[in-house]
Amino acid sequence: MAISVDTFFLNPHFQGTLQSQIQQIIAEAILSGRFRQGEKLPSTRKLATHLGISRITVTLAYTELLANDYLTSRGRSGYFVSENAPEPPSFNTLRQTEDVVDWSRAIGSRYTGGNALSKPQNWAKYKYNFIYGQSDPSIFDHANWRLCALQALGQKDFFALTSDYYEHDDERLVEFILRHSLTRRGILARPENVLITLGAQNALWLTAQVLLTQRRTAVIEDPCYPALRDILSQSRCHVVPLPVDQDGLPPDTIPPHSDVIFTTPSHQCPTTATMPMARREALLERARDIDALIVEDDYEFEMSFLKSPSPSLKSLDEDGRVIYVGSFSKSVFPGLRLGYLVGSESFIREARALRSLVLRHPPGHTMRTAAYFLGLGHYDALIRRTRNEFAKRRDVMQTAIANFGLQIASHETHGGSSFWMQAPRGTDTEALAAKLIEKSVLIEPGRPFFHGRTRPREYFRLAYSSINTTRIPEGIELIAQALKEG
Known part of the structure; x- marks a missing residue:
């Protein structure tokens, strides 16, 4: 039986090439059971005319599907759905089940209803x-990012692409962070002090899980990054919100029983206030006096174009009590989801172990692509x-x-x-x-x-x-x- 050309139509909103769209149309039709083994596809000329596209585009799509054994070619007879093509699942034995579980009792912890910001996808x-x-x-340098992604797919980087890193990170990316990102913030560190995360939010979550318990107290800025407040509420620690002023978080308002202080000194979120040098020193002194840790979220320090960026808290820290959170998601693009933690080796060891339980490690190709983009000067x-x-x-x-x-x-x-x-x-x-x-x-x-x-x-x-x-x-x-x- 021949497949009618009228079953093919192009989606104007498809994100990809015409060739990939045709491949997807045919593959999905085979996997769903609409196209069956042995059925003949329209000729490349006929389908190209029907869709109003180049014949070579259709031919390339058919050739790719042929290589993946979705299609087979029979001499001059044309293209057919391969006998070895994936078979659709049989739904005859399946039946609609009635959900009788009382999920209001079954769910032990709830993560909905938080303060996450809502942004339209379009x-x-x-x-x-x-x-x-x-x-x-x-603004974004798409051409060079694409070249770096292709380079990371090369044979030379096969193991960086395909290997299971276990608890480890991409060495090239860590090296760039140590030699370039951190030195610009006045921070000296070793590989043992750095952990790659899936963005700053993942870094904050790991930090909260490692440092906080139900008996400990966290200080946050008010207003602050909404997701941080949700993260801390899930850790069940005591949360003390402190109002910020034009210079950020006032150190003298921090209560003496505080265990961990979360702050955004470079650009306070969301007021954008920058903490002056005198207050940074006062904050470190206050933390030292009450034996508290500081988590410094240093987002957007790269965007200090009116004045030179102020020294990071971590660079002023002489006690190892500051944990530094950095991210490339704001400076490169948010979908990248790459950030990093910098802290004492004992802390990083625990955060690394926790990360391995949740997501093992960030994708190897993403880390290596970012390493090339950063290391080749495209980032600067x-x-x-x-x-x-x-x-x-x-x-x-x-x-x-x-x-x-x-x-x-x-x-x-x-x-x-x-x-x-x-x-x-x-x-x-x-x-x-x-x-x-x-x-x-x-x-x-x-x-x-x-x-x-x-x-x-x-x-x-x-x-x-x-x-x-x-x-x-x-x-x-x-x-x-x-x-x-x-």
């Missing part, structure tokens, strides 16, 4: 996208390009904010990629965000960043990491209009 389609932390394709070029572009966007946004009468809640003096804003008293920025979506404007309400039941609703965050400079003034004007309308 954020890039919005005209005025002020969402934080997303990559801009006009990307950072320079990003800083220059962010500086332009910041100037345009700051001018637009002033022109349209909006209020900046915290003035960052080093750079970053966002503004922390304050709407008029009584404004519900969650309702404002919902209203602005209708005008193709995306903002981030500030309520999830705060701790407690009565959280402020008038704050919001505006990022300029992925919005075109020419669209910033018009987007700010729409926000100002929505605020006036109430």
Whole structure:
């Protein structure tokens, strides 16, 4: 039986080449049982004409499926579904089961209902996208990243790609972190002091699990990164939120019974405040006095384009009490999900053992691709390009904010990629965000960043990491209009 050409159609939203889409259409049809063994496919010419594409594209797709034994060729008769093609599962013996489990009792720990920020998956389609932390394709060096990914797929890196690292990490990536990333922050470390993680959030989770118990107390900034608060709530430790000011976390407010202090000194999340040198020293002294540990989340230190970045807490630490969290997810692209922990060898040993129980190790190909991208100088070029572009966007946004009468809640003096804003008293920025979506404007309400039941609703965050400079003034004007309308 011949398969009708009318069963083929192209998806305009498919992420990939035409060749890969045709391969996927046929493979999925075989795996689902729609195309059966021995059935004849349309000729390459007929299918190409039907889809309005090049015949060579169809031929290449058929050839790839032939090599994978999904198809077979019979001389001049054409292409057929191979007798060796995977057979679809038989569902005749399966029946719909009734779920009689009482999941309200069966679930021992709940992880839903937290403070995670919600961002539309199709954020890039919005005209005025002020969402934080997303990559801009006009800035990212896709060509060199692709070349590094191909290089990491080469025969020379076969074992880096395919091996089970057990508890270990990619040596090239660790070497770059030791020789370049950490030295720029004034940190000297050995390989035994570094652990690769799946981003900063994974690093914070590992740290909380290793250091905190139900009897220990963690200090967090208020407002803070919402996921950190959720992580700490799952550890069941005592959490003490401390309000931040224009200089970040005030050391003199830290209670004496604190065990672990979480802070973002380079760019406080989300206010963007940078902790001055005197306060950094005071924070270290306070931690020393009460024998507490400090977890320094040093995200976005690369984006200090207004002034040189301040020394990291870890570089000032003489007691080994600071655990440093770094990440490439903000500086390269968020989907990379690569970060690292730096700390005393005893701590890293435990964090490494815990990581191996949960995810073994980050993917080898991802680590080696990142190592090439960093080591070949592409990363530094990307950072320079990003800083220059962010500086332009910041100037345009700051001018637009002033022109349209909006209020900046915290003035960052080093750079970053966002503004922390304050709407008029009584404004519900969650309702404002919902209203602005209708005008193709995306903002981030500030309520999830705060701790407690009565959280402020008038704050919001505006990022300029992925919005075109020419669209910033018009987007700010729409926000100002929505605020006036109430």
